Amino acid sequence: MLRRVARFISGRLLPRRAYTVLRGPLKGSRFILGSLSGEGGGASVYLGEMEPEQTATMAEVIRPGNVFFDIGANVGYYTILASRLVGEAGKVVAFEPVPRNIEFLRQHIEINSAANVILKPQAVSDTKGTVRFSLGPDSAMGHIGVADEGDGELEVETTTLDDVVSELGIAPDVMKIDVEGAEREVFLGAARMFETARPVIFLSTHSDELRAWCLEHLRGLGYAVRPLIAGEDGHEFVATHD
Incomplete structure (x- = not known):
């Protein structure tokens, strides 16, 4: 009821x-x-x-004082969750390029008094600049690249994780990546970061090809990768480094 x-x-x-x-x-x-x-x-x-399994696992992993990067924050569900979990001593950096989502994300940060959140209205990629971004039919989802028929398109600012880590002077302890097909670019733009940081990574992949590339790349960095939901051989993973 x-x-x-x-x-x-x-x-x-x-x-x-x-x-x-x-x-x-x-x-x-x-x-x-x-x-x-x-x-x-x-x-x-x-x-x-x-998303009960994802939420519960993230709540187990994130600790007070952690730095959390929410890459593809959408309207901020995981941003607000992480904000509560890291507490006043921690930081959350939320990346989101879609204008509709950015507005909701700003409001959710405000109404939840999430003062430990830094909002980056950008797409994370392998270069800093601008890129064409294809919007889905409801303007809430999208991906970098040429628009499909019937979809909208806009130009968005891009940044890299290497640039953000250098700018803010903080590296993530935990990060979530859900970027609708730009997973490869996110990792390629974080080469310097991974020289010193080994965050726990919650990863969503959006094709079999990208899944294979990301898993190989992470294992090459020394990560152990497991399905986020036990028993499922899907496209959501948790990667940890000893």
């Missing part, structure tokens, strides 16, 4: 109001209704049921 009510509210009422998460690691956090996609228009986040 509770879930049906939440879905009804999510889909029908007050689409720009912020509601409070009722349970789970994000209990007490607030998200704007309609900002998160998925079944029920994002109702699962308010019930503490959004």
